[in-house]
Amino acid sequence: MNHDTYPDTFIRNILNTVKTIAMVGISPKENRPSFFAFKYLLERGYRMIPVNPGQAGKEILGQKVYASLKDIPEPVDMVDIFRASQHVMPVVDEAIALPRKPQVIWMQLGVRDDAAAAKAEAAGIKVVMNRCPKIEYGRLSSEISWIGVNSRTLSSKRAPLLGKGVQRMSLNRQTMSGGATDATDRAERVRDEQEK
Amino acid sequence: MTERTPGFSTLAIHAGAQPDPTTGARATPIYQTTSFVFDDVDHAASLFGLQAFGNIYTRIGNPTCAVLEERVAALEGGTAGLAVASGHAAQVLVMHALMTPGDEFVASKKLYGGSINQFNHSFKNFGWNVVWADPDDIGSFERAITPKTKAIFIESIANPGGVITDIEAIGNIARRAGVPLIVDNTLATPYLCRPIEHGADVVIHSLTKFLGGHGNSIGGMIVDAGTFNWSREGRYPMLSEPRPEYQGIVLHETFGNFAFAIACRVLGLRDLGPALSPFNAFLILTGIETLSLRMQKHCDNAKAVAEWLAANKHVAWVSYPGLAGDRYHNLARKYCPKGAGAVFTFGLKGGYEAGVKLVSNVKLFSHLANIGDTRSLIIHPASTTHRQLSDAQKVQAGAGPDVVRLSIGIEDKDDIIADLEQALAA
Numbered sequence: 001m002n003h004d005t006y007p008d009t010f011i012r013n014i015l016n017t018v019k020t021i022a023m024v025g026i027s028p029k030e031n032r033p034s035f036f037a038f039k040y041l042l043e044r045g046y047r048m049i050p051v052n053p054g055q056a057g058k059e060i061l062g063q064k065v066y067a068s069l070k071d072i073p074e075p076v077d078m079v080d081i082f083r084a085s086q087h088v089m090p091v092v093d094e095a096i097a098l099p100r101k102p103q104v105i106w107m108q109l110g111v112r113d114d115a116a117a118a119k120a121e122a123a124g125i126k127v128v129m130n131r132c133p134k135i136e137y138g139r140l141s142s143e144i145s146w147i148g149v150n151s152r153t154l155s156s157k158r159a160p161l162l163g164k165g166v167q168r169m170s171l172n173r174q175t176m177s178g179g180a181t182d183a184t185d186r187a188e189r190v191r192d193e194q195e196k
Numbered sequence: 197m198t199e200r201t202p203g204f205s206t207l208a209i210h211a212g213a214q215p216d217p218t219t220g221a222r223a224t225p226i227y228q229t230t231s232f233v234f235d236d237v238d239h240a241a242s243l244f245g246l247q248a249f250g251n252i253y254t255r256i257g258n259p260t261c262a263v264l265e266e267r268v269a270a271l272e273g274g275t276a277g278l279a280v281a282s283g284h285a286a287q288v289l290v291m292h293a294l295m296t297p298g299d300e301f302v303a304s305k306k307l308y309g310g311s312i313n314q315f316n317h318s319f320k321n322f323g324w325n326v327v328w329a330d331p332d333d334i335g336s337f338e339r340a341i342t343p344k345t346k347a348i349f350i351e352s353i354a355n356p357g358g359v360i361t362d363i364e365a366i367g368n369i370a371r372r373a374g375v376p377l378i379v380d381n382t383l384a385t386p387y388l389c390r391p392i393e394h395g396a397d398v399v400i401h402s403l404t405k406f407l408g409g410h411g412n413s414i415g416g417m418i419v420d421a422g423t424f425n426w427s428r429e430g431r432y433p434m435l436s437e438p439r440p441e442y443q444g445i446v447l448h449e450t451f452g453n454f455a456f457a458i459a460c461r462v463l464g465l466r467d468l469g470p471a472l473s474p475f476n477a478f479l480i481l482t483g484i485e486t487l488s489l490r491m492q493k494h495c496d497n498a499k500a501v502a503e504w505l506a507a508n509k510h511v512a513w514v515s516y517p518g519l520a521g522d523r524y525h526n527l528a529r530k531y532c533p534k535g536a537g538a539v540f541t542f543g544l545k546g547g548y549e550a551g552v553k554l555v556s557n558v559k560l561f562s563h564l565a566n567i568g569d570t571r572s573l574i575i576h577p578a579s580t581t582h583r584q585l586s587d588a589q590k591v592q593a594g595a596g597p598d599v600v601r602l603s604i605g606i607e608d609k610d611d612i613i614a615d616l617e618q619a620l621a622a
């Protein structure tokens with residue numbers, strides 16, 4: 001699987017299928033990106049399970065925190081990894097060893113480990129790297145368009161609302177892909193060059 | 197199945213717009229409202245804390261303006277846009293996100309005169325110090341860089357026309373200096389040139405000109421290319437430091453490759469206030485739907501008029517990069533292969549008097565200070581916009597007594613030429 005770009009259909013399918021998401025490395029601090037993403041996905045109807053050994057036994061947004069994936073007493077559909085790239089492999093190993101393997105391992109924006117991805121894929125798990133599920137949800141539902149972000153989708157169909165209220169949109173939207181941003185590829189190339 | 201990427205004209209019509217989720221309206225509605233109700237208290241808290249996407253208050257964002265933002269971002273190949281009240285407001289917000297008092301930025305001295313004024317006077321009052329460089333001497337940009345430099349600013353096609361800036365060469369200097377390249381793409385529009393593909397990190401527009409295109413609305417746009425690493429050296433605290441305005445969140449870390457557009461919105465637009473009205477956004481959006489058709493016709497007409505003028509006995513010189521032999525012709529072929537824009541200057545052998553006579557005698561051209569209208573426009577800078585300068589200063593600013601500036605419209609080209617012919621002969 002190519003991990004530089006993902007078709008919208010692949011991402012939409014994942015976000016439409018998974019129901020329970022374990023977020024590894026979530027911060028209890030309200031101003032951290034992991035907290036933002038956790039809260040957003042919780043409000044979109046996902047069952048969210050926080051995983052953070054330092055917070056085990058406490059609650060984040062009313063959800064009980066576990067020390068590790070294997071402590072979670074129910075199966076999870078997706079593991080969302082909010083840890084630096086060098087800490088990904090042990091999390092993937094743990095996920096593969098679960099009695100019921102997750103369908104998806106998702107690594108956050110800026111997080112990528114190709115070896116870990118290959119191992120997960122060999123175990124039949126779908127992998128997404130260097131993306132944020134909150135941003136992807138916002139993009140594919142068109143919510144992110146409210147803040148001027150290029151959703152890179154086009155549609156002549158009315159976007160469905162999600163549940164009650166008018167400022168929450170559903171993922172069940174029919175789209176074709178919008179314009180590419182050469183920009184993001186260049187940003188990654190420049191970043192890679194700078195890191196070398 | 198691989199997904200197709202739509203072409204430019206498709207994006208110009210569709211990007212950002214979809215049937216209204218609640219009414220099914222197909223054209224983008226004008227959301228003429230100051231404010232938006234919250235679903236509940238928690239939703240309000242999430243919006244104010246930047247934890248959810250959504251609408252609060254039209255100074256910070258509006259759904260009609262948002263369609264325009266996504267539309268222009270898509271046309272430029274950027275990650276996000278921010279619509280503001282004018283091109284000048286876009287420049288203020290961009291610099292507000294980058295500069296602290298005492299900082300410097302390097303700018304091309306071939307810019308719209310209003311931008312030169314803004315940088316020389318208003319920006320200096322904020323302690324944002326411009327250092328001028330010459331696009332005809334690329335090395336002058338490199339020499340102008342100091343440890344205080346926070347950005348480089350250029351125009352792709354420079355107003356009053358005739359100058360094509362070497363975006364890629366200056367982009368390389370910006371990259372080596374670790375500062376973002378900001379390109380004002382007003383005169384080219386993304387139809388002719390997409391600066392992000394040549395190294396721009398931020399693109400700005402005066403939507404007032406060709407993008408709106410009908411001379412009916414003032415507006416501005418900031419497009420984030422998503423290419424610059426704001427956190428690498430910690431030199432851009434608006435983006436890389438915890439913001440006290442928002443409970444200590446770090447914008448770059450939270451919003452990734454569209455953090456610059458968010459910073460301009462939630463810090464600049466929120467606090468400085470130059471919001472675009474939804475009605476103007478609607479008019480500009482309608483204009484953009486025909487951008488490809490209009491821009492090609494603007495360029496084709498401009499080339500025909502420039503060629504006709506170059507052969508006219510009253511005309512001393514024509515500065516249009518679309519003409520073979522023009523000093524910027526090769527740069528025009530590289531950066532604007534579809535056409536060299538529709539704004540340019542020429543010189544009259546009869547000097548000041550001939551310039552005054554020409555603008556008085558035209559019947560189809562409108563004598564006014566704008567550019568980028570469906571209508572053909574004319575101005576004689578020496579007797580109007582640059583009147584207060586000395587003769588030497590006028591020449592230095594490219595506004596000598598003999599200079600006339602045209603913005604060629606999309607009327608029939610024979611009528612445009614006939615009007616110039618009768619006015620020059622009269």
Ligand SMILES: Cc1ncc(COP(=O)(O)O)c(C=O)c1O
Nearest residue numbers: 282283284308355382402404415
């Ligand atoms: C190249 C360029 N940039 C910026 C501006 C300023 O735009 P506005 O008049 O929308 O503030 C203009 C206006 O003439 C312009 O030509």
